[in-house]
Amino acid sequence: MCIMYNRFTIFNISIPQKLLLLLILLHSYGCARKNFYADTPVVDSTTYQLLQQSPGKVDSVTVQAGRHYERGFIYNALWGKRYRDIWAAPVEVKVLEVNKEKGGLKVEKIGGGMQTISASLVGGNGRTYSLRSVDKRPEVKMPFPFQNLFVSDLVRDQTSALNPYAALVVAPLSEAAGIPHPNPQLVYVRPNEEALGEHKTLLSDNLYMLEEKFNDRRALVGSLKSAENIVSTKRMLENCADSDKHLIDQVAFAKARLLDLLIGDRDRHEEQWEWAVYKENQNYIYRPIPKDRDNAFFRFDDGLFSWILSRKWAQRKFVTFYGDFRDVKALMIKSAYIDARALNQVTALQYDSLAKVLQHEITDEVIEKAVHQLPASVYQLEGKELAEMLKSRRNTLDKAAREFYEALAEEVTIRGTDKDDIFEVERLNNKEIKVIVRRRSDGKVTYRRIFNSFVTDEVSLKGRAGNDVFNLQEQVLKGIKISFEGDDGQDSLKNVSGTNKRSSKTEIRDIEIKK
Numbered sequence: 001m002c003i004m005y006n007r008f009t010i011f012n013i014s015i016p017q018k019l020l021l022l023l024i025l026l027h028s029y030g031c032a033r034k035n036f037y038a039d040t041p042v043v044d045s046t047t048y049q050l051l052q053q054s055p056g057k058v059d060s061v062t063v064q065a066g067r068h069y070e071r072g073f074i075y076n077a078l079w080g081k082r083y084r085d086i087w088a089a090p091v092e093v094k095v096l097e098v099n100k101e102k103g104g105l106k107v108e109k110i111g112g113g114m115q116t117i118s119a120s121l122v123g124g125n126g127r128t129y130s131l132r133s134v135d136k137r138p139e140v141k142m143p144f145p146f147q148n149l150f151v152s153d154l155v156r157d158q159t160s161a162l163n164p165y166a167a168l169v170v171a172p173l174s175e176a177a178g179i180p181h182p183n184p185q186l187v188y189v190r191p192n193e194e195a196l197g198e199h200k201t202l203l204s205d206n207l208y209m210l211e212e213k214f215n216d217r218r219a220l221v222g223s224l225k226s227a228e229n230i231v232s233t234k235r236m237l238e239n240c241a242d243s244d245k246h247l248i249d250q251v252a253f254a255k256a257r258l259l260d261l262l263i264g265d266r267d268r269h270e271e272q273w274e275w276a277v278y279k280e281n282q283n284y285i286y287r288p289i290p291k292d293r294d295n296a297f298f299r300f301d302d303g304l305f306s307w308i309l310s311r312k313w314a315q316r317k318f319v320t321f322y323g324d325f326r327d328v329k330a331l332m333i334k335s336a337y338i339d340a341r342a343l344n345q346v347t348a349l350q351y352d353s354l355a356k357v358l359q360h361e362i363t364d365e366v367i368e369k370a371v372h373q374l375p376a377s378v379y380q381l382e383g384k385e386l387a388e389m390l391k392s393r394r395n396t397l398d399k400a401a402r403e404f405y406e407a408l409a410e411e412v413t414i415r416g417t418d419k420d421d422i423f424e425v426e427r428l429n430n431k432e433i434k435v436i437v438r439r440r441s442d443g444k445v446t447y448r449r450i451f452n453s454f455v456t457d458e459v460s461l462k463g464r465a466g467n468d469v470f471n472l473q474e475q476v477l478k479g480i481k482i483s484f485e486g487d488d489g490q491d492s493l494k495n496v497s498g499t500n501k502r503s504s505k506t507e508i509r510d511i512e513i514k515k
Contacts, residue, residue, distance in 0.1 A: 136162070247284070266319055
């Protein structure tokens, strides 16, 4: 709930949001609980004692991922029941044998955000793995004054909106869709696990997801074995800006984003992706690898305050997973940056085709198999309902894909590279414009799309460090707003339509205009 404690945004919120914030702060006045979290996830005290005294005698334990999220009727009425039953459900998991699992695991580094206990591990098989805590600690990002107030307990409690076992369900769905994915498994790390060395105190006595990492060449196996490398989103965008031979497979990314819609994953910002790099015809093509499925099946709005907080005029990003798509745009808020850069060429027809492909690939059988990956006690609580909601969303995914496309198509930005680019823009009629981008080095087309004013209000073309050429053809003077913007380099624009007239819907900045 960043609206509560982010000192940089708290003064920029609307009046309704400020009133809501005041109401919540009044409700939450008081001291924070000193012992919010359970001492251990292990249910049975005798087993826990045995783990400490004779750890080798215990190979599996029954745990509760977060029994500290259980609340009474009044609290649930105000803040929602969410996934509290699942967090408190007893689940049997294996004890991680650090020296044996994956040929023997060794800690490479401690990582992850402050909210998650996370370690990068290397197996004896040469692969890298991630050990990520199932429970979260969001209060660590709060400024000091709030950490000691009851409001910090409300922030801690937001984790109850997450399905702790969501990643287990997402993996089979991704497999059916042909989208790269890790294969997570639940593991418990013993108290003071000696095999973890200096990190045994930090990582011990906790429930984790253990899964493959896709962060470098060590992950180039199986379906990724033909790739050249795996890089972060930051590196991918830098490479695409530096060279016109580095290109994003936007259709592959669009398919991955439609899967995000299907599972209601609202948290798909740029750090939630790695990119496999393929060399094809002297070009380098980047294809997405999603990671971190904590926010799939998010449930938030089943309490009075939570319902108010998640309204469109408040914190719209807290959108709840239902059997229908109630707010597609809310699922796009946190991914706006990467979506704008990696989906600016995908057409409505392609989205429709991708949605139909996913509807064909993710069958009822696939969904049932996926949901049965939940622990047995959790499936009894939520499995059947989750399966029905997934089937319902799959059946209407084509409509959601159209909404997704239309939201992205309202304003589109097309960026050049640091090499010399040619931008060709033609107003075909009062409703349509055609945009083509070529490499000046060989004339190869790197971008092509026709925009229609029915869905698009503005198209922006932005040059970068090269000496870019903008060719504008305006046989008509009405339609979509077009803006041209130069950057470093000697950029020039020429009207090739045979007339000196220019549409009032055309803007030119930092570009030399040639006759």
